[in-house]
Amino acid sequence: MSGIDAAFLSRGIAEAAALRTDTCRITRPGDGERTRNPATGKYEDPEPVTVYEGPARIPSRANSPAGSARAADGGSAAWQVSDFPLDLPLDGPGYTSGESVGPGQTVTWLTSATDPELVGRVFGIVAPARQTYAVARRFLMREVVS
Structure with missing residues (x-):
């Protein structure tokens, strides 16, 4: 590896974990077509498919737009987009x-060691974040709150 050795990268991966x-x-x-629920008369989407369940974090990013919030509106509705x-x-x-x-997948926060308000929050994955010498898989996710 030019300029960085495998041991250094392994330490970074362990620290990120x-x-x-x-x-x-x-x-x-989920796969398949929407089906009509005879009890409610409404159409329901197929059950979502779990892609990943496990450790995660929302890292702080100084001087980054990630974590930034902005207002959005449409008609008489207003949202906060972060x-x-x-x-x-x-x-x-x-x-x-x-x-x-x-992108296009849903992230549901299950547990948080330091912020109980994160539990149950739902985000959408917008894009992957690429980097050289990655020590984690990183993505940009968005939360929309009315």
Whole structure:
């Protein structure tokens, strides 16, 4: 590796893993057609497919738009739209075989070691975040709150 050795990168991966004290579940839309529920008369989407469930964190990013909030409106409705980084392990347990984490999927925060208000919050993955010498899989996620 030019300029960086494998031991240094391994330490970075271990340090990033130690910071992932929260857990999340990432799902994609289910396969198949919507079906009509005879009890309610409403159409329902297929059950979502779990792509990943395991350790995660929302890292702080100084001088970054991630974590920034902005107002949005449409007609008589108003929303607060916020972007956040998402940090997942590079690989290993938690990933569903044959599935990939990516844009258009939903992130549901399951546990948080330091912020109980994160639990139950739902985000959408907007884009992957690429970097050289990655020590984590990173994505940009968005939360929309009315």
